[in-house]
Amino acid sequence: MRIIFMGTPDFAVPTLQALVDAAHEVVCVYTQPPRPGGRRGKELTPTPVHQRASDLGIEVRHPKSLKSAEEQEAFAALNADVAVVAAYGLILPQAVLDAPEHGCLNVHASILPRWRGAAPIHRAVMAGDNVTGVTIMQMEAGLDTGPMLAMARTPIEGKTTGELTEELAELGAQLMVGTLRDLKIHVPIAQDDADATYAAKIDKAEARIDWGRPAVEVVRHAHGLSPFPGAWFELDGQRVKLLRAEVVEGAGAPGELLDERLAIACTEGAIRPLELQRAGKPRMDLDTFLRGNAVAKGVILE
Numbered sequence: 001m002r003i004i005f006m007g008t009p010d011f012a013v014p015t016l017q018a019l020v021d022a023a024h025e026v027v028c029v030y031t032q033p034p035r036p037g038g039r040r041g042k043e044l045t046p047t048p049v050h051q052r053a054s055d056l057g058i059e060v061r062h063p064k065s066l067k068s069a070e071e072q073e074a075f076a077a078l079n080a081d082v083a084v085v086a087a088y089g090l091i092l093p094q095a096v097l098d099a100p101e102h103g104c105l106n107v108h109a110s111i112l113p114r115w116r117g118a119a120p121i122h123r124a125v126m127a128g129d130n131v132t133g134v135t136i137m138q139m140e141a142g143l144d145t146g147p148m149l150a151m152a153r154t155p156i157e158g159k160t161t162g163e164l165t166e167e168l169a170e171l172g173a174q175l176m177v178g179t180l181r182d183l184k185i186h187v188p189i190a191q192d193d194a195d196a197t198y199a200a201k202i203d204k205a206e207a208r209i210d211w212g213r214p215a216v217e218v219v220r221h222a223h224g225l226s227p228f229p230g231a232w233f234e235l236d237g238q239r240v241k242l243l244r245a246e247v248v249e250g251a252g253a254p255g256e257l258l259d260e261r262l263a264i265a266c267t268e269g270a271i272r273p274l275e276l277q278r279a280g281k282p283r284m285d286l287d288t289f290l291r292g293n294a295v296a297k298g299v300i301l302e
Contacts, residue, residue, distance in 0.1 A: 001024050001025070001081040001082055001180060002024075002025045002027055002078075002079065002080050002081045002082075003019055003024050003025065003026050003027065003080060003081065003082055003083070003084055004026075004027060004028050004029075004030065004075070004078055004080040004082075004083040004084070004100065005019060005026050005028075005029045005030070005049075005053075005058075005083075005084050005085075005086075006029070006030040006031070006083060006084070006085045006086070006088040006092075006104075007029075007030075007031060007049045007085065007086040007087055007088050008031050008032040008047045008048070008049055008087055008088055008089045009047065009048055009049070009087050010048045010165075010169070011086065011087045011109070011165055011168070011169045011172075012048070012049050012086035012087050012088075012107075012169070013048050013049055013052050013169070014169045014170050014172070014173035015084065015086045015107055015169070015172060015173040015176055016029065016049060016052055016053065016056075016086075017052065017056075017173070018173035018174060018176065018177045019084060019176070019177065019180075020056055020058075022177045022180075022181075024180070026053075026056075026058050027058075027059070027078050027080060028058065028059045028060075028061060028078055029049060029050070029053035029058050029059065029060045029061070030060075030061050030062070030063070030075075030088065031046075031047045031049045031050045031053070031060060031061075031062050031088070032047050032062060032088075032089050032090070033062040033063075033064060034046045034047070034050070034062070035047075046060075047062075050062065061074075063090075065090065066090060066091075066092060066093055066096050067093055072093065072095040072096055072099070075096055075099055076095070076099040080099070080100040080101070081100060081101050081102055082100045082101065082102040082103065082104070082105060082180070082183075083096075083099075083100045083103070083104040083105070084104075084105055084107070084176060084180075085104055085105065085106045085107070085139060086106070086107040086172065086176075087107075087109075092104060092139060094141055097139055097140065097141070102183065103138055103139065104138075104139040105136055105137070105138060105139065105149070105176070105179070105180075106136070106137045106138075106139050106144075106146070107134060107135075107136060107172040107173075107175070107176050108120065108134065108135045108136075108137055108144055109121050109132070109134055109165070109168045109172065110124060110132060110133065110134075110135065110199065111131070111132060111133045111135060111151060111153060112135040112137060112144060112148055112151075112191055113144075113145075113191040113192060113193065113195050113196035113197070114129075114195065114196070114197050115132075115197055115198075115199040116143055116144035116145070116196055116197070116198055116199060117143060117144065117198045117199035117200060117201070118199060118200065118201040118202075119199045119200065119201055119202050120132075120199040121161050121164050121165055121168065122161050122199070122202050122224050122225065123197075123199040123200070123224070124156065124164075124199075124224075125156060125159070125160070125161050125164065125220060125223050125224035126220050126221055126223075126224030126225070127220070128216070128217075128220050129156060130155065130156060131153050131154070131155055131156065132153070132154060132156055132164065132168070133151060133152050133153035133154055133168070133171070134151070134152055134168050134171050134172035134175055135148050135150070135151045136148070136149045136150040136151070136172075136175055136176055136179045137149065138188055145191060145193070145196075146191075147188035147189055147190050147191065148188065148189045148190075148191060149179055149183075149186040149188055149189075150175055150178070150179045150186060151175075152171050152172075152175050154167060154168070154171060158223065159223070160223045160224075160226040160227070160243070160244060161223065161224055161225065161226055161227075161228075162226055162227045162228075202225065202229060204229050206225070207225055207229050207230060207231050207232055208231075208232060208233070209221065209222070209231050209232065209233045209242060211233075211254035211255035211264065211265070211266050211267070211301065212254045212266070212267045213266060213267060214266055214267055214268035214269060215247045215248075215266040215268060215269035215270055215271045216247055216268075216269070217266075218245070218266050218271050219245045219246065219247055219271055222242040222243065222244065222245050222271075223244065223245075226241075226242075226243040226244060226275075227243060227283070230242075230243060230277065233255075233264075233301050233302070234301065234302050235293065235295070235301065236293075238278060238279065239278075239279050240276055240277070240278055241276060241277040241278075241283075242273050242275075242276060243275040243276060243277055243283055244273070244274040244275040245271045245272060245273050245274055246271065246272055246274060247269055247270070247271055248263055248269070248270050248271065248272045249269070249270065250263050250265055250269065250270030251265060251269070251270065252265030252270070253265060253300060254266055254267050255300050255301040255302065256298065256299070256300050256301075257295055257296065257297055257298060257299045257300075257301065258270055258297065259297055260290075260294075260295060260296075260297060261286065261290065261295075262286065262289075262290065262295050264301060272286070273286055273289070274286055276289045278293075
């Protein structure tokens with residue numbers, strides 16, 4: 001098929017690669033404009049999708065908006081059979097949605113209609129969902145409201161958002177290729193709006209850990225925000241990200257250090273960190289962290 005691909009972050013790269021590997025003709029890639037980055041934070045850095053498309057020799061476009069008639073005409077002039085969208089980051093006007101023969105198909109990282117919106121993986125983990133997945137959806141003007149063509153599930157089982165993102169990216173890539181191969185036999189299924197939930201964009205203000213919550217919720221919070229932006233607490237006046245943790249037995253005042261191996265009391269039960277990261281330092285396991293950061297039983301963390 002003749003395809004326009006639209007995506008931006010690492011999550012979208014496996015889908016682009018899978019389309020090429022399946023011998024589809026990807027005629028153009030749309031992605032977000034380069035952003036300041038690099039070691040000094042000033043060099044314009046292309047998105048992961050931009051980088052992969054360039055490696056594959058595919059034309060790349062990165063308009064700031066698709067609202068202008070000029071951009072919409074340029075999109076339509078590509079005469080695509082279908083547009084494949086994966087975490088693109090721009091709203092698609094109706095003229096863009098209607099331009100390809102088979103419209104625009106989206107790889108969405110949730111089991112729709114649960115977790116429509118910007119942060120479906122984070123929210124699924126933080127909410128304690130047992131299962132998540134990917135949905136191939138026919139896009140329409142609403143936010144992730146379009147009819148569904150295919151779905152695949154995977155258990156969460158203590159995985160972090162980072163781990164699930166990698167898993168769902170590969171799962172979604174293969175599901176999209178399979179959907180396109182058998183597109184004529186996929187019957188669109190309308191979503192039930194009554195079952196919909198909204199996955200709001202993660203606000204960094206959510207990242208501070210509240211020890212007044214039950215231990216199981218603190219672990220979900222940490223795993224849901226790992227690796228970015230990272231749930232954090234303060235130790236010796238410095239911010240420490242909690243990237244992985246487990247629930248352990250123990251009781252005390254919320255935030256109380258229960259032993260020298262950093263067991264921390266919550267309002268119900270306790271947690272023990274398994275992976276942590278100080279500002280400006282690499283992530284490390286608990287034993288490595290404790291070698292350079294002695295902790296005292298009885299201290300109350302803020």
